[in-house]
Structures are given as C-alpha cells and as structure tokens.
Amino acid sequence: MHALSRRISYFLQSTKGLALLAIAMISIVTAIWGTLSGPMVEWGVKDITVRLLGLDLDPSDREGRIVMLYHSIAMAIVAIEVYFITDIIPMKKHEQNTINATVTAGYLLSMIFGLVFAYFGHNYVFHGLFLVGQTLVFFTGVLLAAALWPWKKEYRLPLDSPYAHTKKGLDLERTAYFVMAVATLGSAMFGAVTGSYWGNGQETFLAEDLIREPIKTALQLAIIGHLHIMLTLIAVALTLIVGRWQDFKGKLHKAAMILMILGTIVITLGVWSVVPYEAQAHTIIYVGSVPVMFSALLFVIFSWDKLIRTGLTERNITKGNFIQKMQALLRDPLRFGVGWQMVFMNFTVSGVGLFMAAKLDEVIRVWSHREERITLTGHWHILSAIVATIILMYFADLAGLKGKARRWFGWILIIGSDIAFASVTVFSLKRLFITEAAQQPLVDMTMLLTDLGLGAVLVVLAAFMLWRLFDLFLKNGRWSQEYTEAGLGEDVELIEAQALPAQAMENKGGQVK
Amino acid sequence: MMKKTILILAMFMLILTACSSYETADAEVTVYDTGVNPDDWALIPAGEFFMGLNAHETMLDYDYEIMVTTVTNAQFTAYFNDALTDGAIEMDDSGVVVYYAGDEFHAHKHEERIDAGNWPVYPLDALGYRIEFDGNYFSTVAGYENHPVTSVTWFGANAYCEYYDFRLPTEAEWEKAARGVDQRAYAWGDEIETNYANYYASHDPSEAVYGRQGDTTPVGFYNGETHAGYETFNAVSPYGLYDMGGNVWQWTDSVYKGEHYRYLRGGSKGTYEYNLRVWTRNSVTPTHSSISVGFRCVRDQ
Numbered sequence: 001m002h003a004l005s006r007r008i009s010y011f012l013q014s015t016k017g018l019a020l021l022a023i024a025m026i027s028i029v030t031a032i033w034g035t036l037s038g039p040m041v042e043w044g045v046k047d048i049t050v051r052l053l054g055l056d057l058d059p060s061d062r063e064g065r066i067v068m069l070y071h072s073i074a075m076a077i078v079a080i081e082v083y084f085i086t087d088i089i090p091m092k093k094h095e096q097n098t099i100n101a102t103v104t105a106g107y108l109l110s111m112i113f114g115l116v117f118a119y120f121g122h123n124y125v126f127h128g129l130f131l132v133g134q135t136l137v138f139f140t141g142v143l144l145a146a147a148l149w150p151w152k153k154e155y156r157l158p159l160d161s162p163y164a165h166t167k168k169g170l171d172l173e174r175t176a177y178f179v180m181a182v183a184t185l186g187s188a189m190f191g192a193v194t195g196s197y198w199g200n201g202q203e204t205f206l207a208e209d210l211i212r213e214p215i216k217t218a219l220q221l222a223i224i225g226h227l228h229i230m231l232t233l234i235a236v237a238l239t240l241i242v243g244r245w246q247d248f249k250g251k252l253h254k255a256a257m258i259l260m261i262l263g264t265i266v267i268t269l270g271v272w273s274v275v276p277y278e279a280q281a282h283t284i285i286y287v288g289s290v291p292v293m294f295s296a297l298l299f300v301i302f303s304w305d306k307l308i309r310t311g312l313t314e315r316n317i318t319k320g321n322f323i324q325k326m327q328a329l330l331r332d333p334l335r336f337g338v339g340w341q342m343v344f345m346n347f348t349v350s351g352v353g354l355f356m357a358a359k360l361d362e363v364i365r366v367w368s369h370r371e372e373r374i375t376l377t378g379h380w381h382i383l384s385a386i387v388a389t390i391i392l393m394y395f396a397d398l399a400g401l402k403g404k405a406r407r408w409f410g411w412i413l414i415i416g417s418d419i420a421f422a423s424v425t426v427f428s429l430k431r432l433f434i435t436e437a438a439q440q441p442l443v444d445m446t447m448l449l450t451d452l453g454l455g456a457v458l459v460v461l462a463a464f465m466l467w468r469l470f471d472l473f474l475k476n477g478r479w480s481q482e483y484t485e486a487g488l489g490e491d492v493e494l495i496e497a498q499a500l501p502a503q504a505m506e507n508k509g510g511q512v513k
Numbered sequence: 514m515m516k517k518t519i520l521i522l523a524m525f526m527l528i529l530t531a532c533s534s535y536e537t538a539d540a541e542v543t544v545y546d547t548g549v550n551p552d553d554w555a556l557i558p559a560g561e562f563f564m565g566l567n568a569h570e571t572m573l574d575y576d577y578e579i580m581v582t583t584v585t586n587a588q589f590t591a592y593f594n595d596a597l598t599d600g601a602i603e604m605d606d607s608g609v610v611v612y613y614a615g616d617e618f619h620a621h622k623h624e625e626r627i628d629a630g631n632w633p634v635y636p637l638d639a640l641g642y643r644i645e646f647d648g649n650y651f652s653t654v655a656g657y658e659n660h661p662v663t664s665v666t667w668f669g670a671n672a673y674c675e676y677y678d679f680r681l682p683t684e685a686e687w688e689k690a691a692r693g694v695d696q697r698a699y700a701w702g703d704e705i706e707t708n709y710a711n712y713y714a715s716h717d718p719s720e721a722v723y724g725r726q727g728d729t730t731p732v733g734f735y736n737g738e739t740h741a742g743y744e745t746f747n748a749v750s751p752y753g754l755y756d757m758g759g760n761v762w763q764w765t766d767s768v769y770k771g772e773h774y775r776y777l778r779g780g781s782k783g784t785y786e787y788n789l790r791v792w793t794r795n796s797v798t799p800t801h802s803s804i805s806v807g808f809r810c811v812r813d814q
Contacts, residue, residue: 041714041785041786042713042714042725058698058703059698059699059703059705059787059790060566060568060696060698060790062787062790063566203567204566204567205566209794212623212772212774212796214621214622214623214624214769214770214771214772215771279622360623361623361625365623365798366797366798366801367797368762368777368795368796368797368801368803369774369794369795369796369797370784370788370795435639435640435641436641436726436783436803436804436805437639437640437641437804438640439726440723440724440725440726441724443724443725443726444724444725
C-alpha cells in the first residue's frame with residue numbers, strides 16, 4: 001500500500017510524474033483515436049475499435065466529436081506546459097502545488113468526460129464535467145498569471161544577470177511567460193464565451209468548412225480566431241520553455257524576449273480584433289508573427305551555436321572545421337532536434353501558409369473547397385505534431401534518456417516525423433503537381449511515407465513509455481529518484497522542499513526574499 | 514534557383530508516381546447493366562425538410578421532379594451532337610464552349626467576375642475523359658455509356674439542363690431529394706458500409722484497376738443487386754434516387770451574393786465516406802473540370 005501511495009504521489013505531485021501521466025494519457029488517446037481515421041479506416045481497424053469499445057459514431061455528430069477530441073488533447077498539452085513552467089520559473093512552492101493540482105484535475109476531467117460524452121452516447125452530465133474540467137484549466141491560467149506576475153521585487157534579476165532584463169531588473173523572460181498566460185486566458189474566453197453565447201452547444205461546425213463563406217458570422221470569426229491563437233500561444237509557451245531548458249541567455253536572449261513579448265501582444269490583439277475588423281486583423285496578425293518567428297530563430301541560433309561550442313570543447317578542439325562542427329551539432333539529437341523542428345516547420349507550415357496566402361485566389365481557390373480543406377487541416381495537424389515532438393524531446397531529456405537510447409529515440413523522432421510532415425505537405429499540395437486522374441500513385445506513396453514516418457515515431461514513443469512503465473515496478477527505479485528529487489521522499493525535510501523555488505531562482509542568478 | 518527547385522520537385526514527383534502498378538484512368542472498363550433507367554424522374558412533393566448539419570427546418574413550397582440518376586455519358590454525348598448541330602455549343606482550342614449570360618458582380622473579397630460570353634464546357638483529349646470528338650461527331654468511350662458524365666464544367670451542366678428546358682437543382686432541392694423528410698445522414702439511412710456507395714477505398718470493382726480512388730460506377734450500380742459477383746446494398750434515397758452519395762459530386766444551381774463559386778453535393782469516388790453525408794458541401798469555380806464531378810437536372814411541375 002505504501003509503495004502504491006508513493007507511486008501515486010510521484011504521478012500527481014512531481015513535475016516529471018505529472019508530465020509522464022499526461023503524455024501517457026495523450027498517447028493512449030492518440031493510439032485509440034488514431035485508428036478511427038485515414039488508412040486505419042481503409043484497413044478495417046476502425047471497425048474493430050468501434051466494436052471493441054462500443055463507440056457511438058453517429059454521422060451527424062462527427063464535427064462535434066472532433067471538437068471534443070481536439071479540446072481533450074489540447075487540455076493535456078496545456079497541462080504539460082504548465083507543469084514545465086511551474087518547474088522552471090521561480091515561484092512559491094504552494095503556488096506550484098496549487099497550479100499543478102488544479103490543472104491536473106482540469107485536464108483529466110476534460111479529457112475523460114469529454115471523450116466519454118462525445119464517443120459513448122451523449123450523457124450531458126459528462127458534458128457538464130467536461131466543462132468543469134475546462135473551467136479548472138482556465139482557473140489554472142489565472143493562478144499561473146498571478147504567480148508569474150513579473151513586477152514582484154523578489155523576482156527581479158541582478159543588473160549583471162546574463163538573462164534578459166530591463167534597466168530596473170525586470171525579468172523579461174518571466175514577462176514573456178506572463179504575457180503568454182494572459183493572452184491565453186483572453187483567447188480561451190474568446191472561444192468559450194462566443195461558443196456558449198451563440199452556439200449554445202448545439203450548432204456545431206468546423207472552421208475549415210467555412211473558409212469560403214464570403215460573410216462570416218461573429219461566432220464563426222471568433223472560433224476561427226480562437227483555434228488559431230490557442231495553437232500559436234501553445235507554440236509560444238513551448239519556445240520559451242525549451243529556451244530555458246537550453247539556458248538561453250545573453251544578447252540574443254534579450255532581443256528574443258523583447259520580440260516575443262511584442263509579437264505575442266500584437267498577434268493576440270490582431271486575433272481578438274478579427275470580429276469587428278476582419279480585414280485589418282489579418283495585417284495585424286502578420287505583423288505580430290514576424291517578431292515571434294524571429295524570436296524563435298534567435299533561440300535556434302543560440303542553441304545550435306552552443307551545441308557546437310560545447311561539442312568542440314568536449315573534444316578539446318579550439319576551432320573546428322565544418323565536419324567537426326557538424327559532428328558537435330548533431331551529437332545530441334534531442335537538443336539539436338528542438339531547433340531543427342522549428343526550422344523544418346518553416347517548410348511544412350509557415351512556408352506553406354505564406355504560399356497559400358500569397359496565391360490564394362490565383363491557385364488555391366481555383367481548386368475545390370475539399371482540396372483547400374486538405375491543405376488547411378494538413379497545415380495545422382503538422383504544426384500540432386511538431387509541438388508534440390518538441391515536448392517529447394524535452395521530456396525525454398528530463399526523464400534521463402542517455403547514450404544510445406537517447407540517440408535512437410531522438411533521431412527516429414526527427415527523421416520519422418519529418419518524413420511524415422514532408423509527405424503530408426506534398427499530399428496536401430498535390431494539385432500543384434499532378435492531375436486528379438493521375439494522382440493515385442502519388443497519393444499512395446505519400447500516404448505510405450506518412451504512415452511509415454508516424455509509425456516509427458509511435459514505435460519509439462511506445463518503447464519510451466514501456467521503459468517508464470516497467471520502471472514503475474522497480475523499487476528503486478528512475479521514478480523513485482525523480483520522486484526524491486521533487487522533494488517528495490520521507491527523508492526530505494519540508495524546509496528543503498520549500499527551498500526549491502529559491503534554488504531555481506539562484507540558478508538564474510536572481511534572489512528570493 | 515526557381516528552375517532548379519521545379520526540376521527537383523518534378524523528379525521527386527516522377528519517382529513517386531513511378532512506384533505504382535495502377536492504371537491511370539484509361540484502362541479497359543468492365544460493362545455492367547444495372548437495370549436502372551437514367552431517363553426516369555422522381556417527384557419531390559412540396560413541404561418542409563431538415564437541411565444542413567444542424568438540421569434546420571426548411572420549407573420548399575412547390576413540387577419538382579429530379580432525375581433518378583446523374584446524367585450519363587451517353588445522354589451527354591447525345592446532347593453534344595444535337596447542340597453542336599443547333600449551334601448551341603461551339604468548339605475552340607480549349608474544347609467545347611457555351612455562351613453564358615454572366616453573374617451579377619459585387620466586388621466582394623475573393624469574388625471573381627463571371628461575365629457574359631463563351632465559357633468552357635468540356636476540355637477534350639485529357640486523361641480520364643470519356644467523350645471523344647472526331648472533328649464532326651462526339652462519341653462515348655466504349656463501356657462508359659451508362660457511367661455518369663464527368664469533367665463537365667458548371668457552365669456545361671447548366672447548358673445541358675437548359676437545352677432540355679430543365680435546370681440544375683438548388684442546394685436545398687438537392688438535399689431534400691437526397692434526405693427526404695427525416696434526419697438521416699446518408700441518402701439511404703444512417704449507416705454506411707462499402708457496399709452502399711462508391712467512395713475512396715470502398716473496394717468497388719474498379720479499385721482493383723485504378724487504386725483506391727477507383728473509377729466511376731454505372732449509374733444505379735448500388736441497387737441491392739449483385740454485379741459480376743460484387744454484392745451491392747440498395748442505396749436508394751427516400752424518393753427513389755440513386756447515387757445521392759458517392760460516385761460523383763453533383764453540381765447545383767445555387768449562386769450566392771459575393772461569390773463566384775458553385776456548390777457541389779454528394780461526395781465522390783475520391784472522397785472519404787463522411788463527405789457522402791447529405792449536408793456536406795463542396796465548392797469550386799464554375800470552370801472546374803474534374804473526373805469526379807457530374808450532375809443531374811430538375812424540372813418544375
């Protein structure tokens with residue numbers, strides 16, 4: 001019983017345990033729900049899943065089910081980011097505990113009851129619990145924003161700190177997190193209020209089905225804005241998180257944080273203005289996107305430069321040649337991969353998006369709506385999946401993946417996912433290259449490569465999760481070490497646990513009063 | 514730089530397209546006689562019905578008739594020959610063209626002008642097209658006589674219907690004809706299995722030849738009978754219509770203010786099954802020509 005309670009404590013109280021639980025939940029949902037679409041339908045796997053689980057897939061509820069599924073997964077992703085933020089950003093222990101507990105209850109309620117409501121008959125009690133969960137996640141955001149408040153004196157940085165700060169010591173990275181949190185709260189309300197007020201839970205639609213409506217209603221505009229900004233802000237948060245993981249600092253850090261703060265504010269305001277000022281909103285969003293993307297670029301430059309420098313130093317090379325530098329850069333696929341996925345995103349997401357915007361009437365809108373729809377859904381599925389791979393890279397590092405296992409995991413994650421993303425991009429833009437009558441071989445090949453790529457990712461993810469699952473059965477496994485590190489062990493004094501935020505602050509060159 | 518990029522992309526496409534043993538839309542066709550008469554019409558009585566995903570009660574206060582099947586290649590070939598003789602259609606370098614009186618233009622964002630003039634009907638000599646022209650006379654590719662005509666633009670579909678004093682259905686007329694007065698998801702009911710309709714990876718006989726996108730099936734193919742060993746379920750709509758889901762998208766007549774797009778209904782052999790739901794909409798420019806698009810006409814009572 002004691003062993004079980006220790007493991008439960010690990011899962012519900014330590015950052016790594018909480019993140020592992022959320023990743024496991026998403027993995028299970030992805031594994032099951034992934035069988036309901038695409039090639040899995042063609043292979044008959046969907047029918048097996050439906051029969052085994054007794055799913056109720058009323059065709060008229062498809063759009064509603066998809067909305068619930070997206071929200072279920074998104075809540076868990078938000079929770080994972082929250083765990084990481086409360087772990088790496090200095091805050092009081094009770095704030096960290098309250099925030100983590102609230103978001104855990106919130107995402108679990110949302111995910112479990114949202115999916116049960118959507119896929120197992122419509123019991124509105126479960127829908128209510130889904131909304132309770134979402135409300136808790138929103139409330140977590142309020143708590144997080146309060147905890148992140150950057151103008152508290154104790155969180156000011158010393159003026160000689162290498163981390164971005166103002167002349168008065170205001171921590172600009174903390175400010176970027178704070179801005180992101182507040183923007184997320186407003187953007188969540190942007191979807192929730194409009195959805196509740198106009199939709200009343202009954203009028204379901206998917207944004208990709210309305211793109212060609214010449215005049216969109218306020219509800220439609222708000223929902224389209226909501227889904228775009230939420231995904232954007234998830235990406236912003238993750239960029240900040242991995243920046244801290246790789247100890248982003250110096251001049252590039254300062255420039256990046258200023259750009260990230262400005263960009264986040266401008267993009268968010270642009271999206272919020274989409275209802276009253278649709279035409280102008282697009283311009284504002286484009287303007288805001290530039291500094292955010294530039295900020296991410298600065299992180300990639302810092303990250304790769306650091307990898308090269310430390311790699312050369314490890315081998316006692318003062319000034320390496322090109323090959324030596326590449327060896328240094330590529331020696332750790334997890335740290336390299338985070339920046340690489342951001343760069344790769346420009347080809348499969350941002351580049352495609354810019355092309356579509358530039359050639360909308362000339363090319364894209366000459367195709368049928370269904371073809372355009374494929375490019376849109378491909379576009380944000382790829383972005384979401386890139387976010388997921390970056391989270392996995394970060395977590396694999398946190399989880400202590402080392403040596404060959406780290407390299408295999410990292411490289412398969414990068415290569416597998418990028419093959420899949422590139423294939424989906426080619427598939428979604430196939431009408432640029434090939435006619436409908438001749439497309440089948442191309443479709444087959446891109447689908448095959450997509451499946452192979454995603455399959456490889458899922459295999460290494462499954463291996464990783466199984467490693468962590470078996471570890472739980474060990475008395476002194478990795479989980480036990482992480483349990484103790486989190487200050488949950490019996491032998492850890494309470495005062496030590498309370499000192500954790502102070503330690504985090506000191507690591508960043510700051511002070512806690 | 515641009516040329517290099519295009520060259521690399523073209524080589525990549527060549528490699529990808531070379532990796533399949535499927536025919537590319539011009540293989541020999543198996544002939545099936547479904548016993549369904551494409552000259553038949555069904556009466557749709559006036560009254561309310563449920564329209565759209567969210568099932569809004571909608572009134573159509575008039576009776577109308579709609580073709581029981583989509584227009585076939587044989588029917589359209591006959592029209593081409595008659596219309597060419599009458600001067601109702603013309604030939605130019607792009608293929609067959611027809612005069613259209615134009616749409617009102619509202620200068621809305623993304624809206625394009627559809628002015629009065631000649632517009633394309635059917636581009637000849639392209640891959641997967643089923644009607645041929647020898648310089649004087651149109652003919653159907655052998656075996657495809659009772660398949661739905663495809664590759665006809667909206668202008669062509671509209672011209673066909675008007676030539677016989679019919680018209681294209683509005684979206685509401687199409688949906689009511691498909692759904693009847695209940696809230697079913699598909700024309701034949703709420704369930705879908707591969708034997709109900711021709712859609713992507715539905716395992717119809719043509720998929721063995723052409724891959725999962727397949728080819729068109731003859732009109733009325735899914736009538737509950739077994740065709741050369743392939744069992745079909747009876748996918749007839751409440752008013753006795755065939756192919757109101759899958760096989761080919763169907764042009765409708767609805768033109769909305771601020772848009773030049775025309776709307777299509779029904780899903781096709783190249784789409785997943787959820788596109789076969791009666792409320793699913795697709796839209797495209799009226800000049801669009803696709804091997805997955807056909808049409809049927811309505812006539813007023």
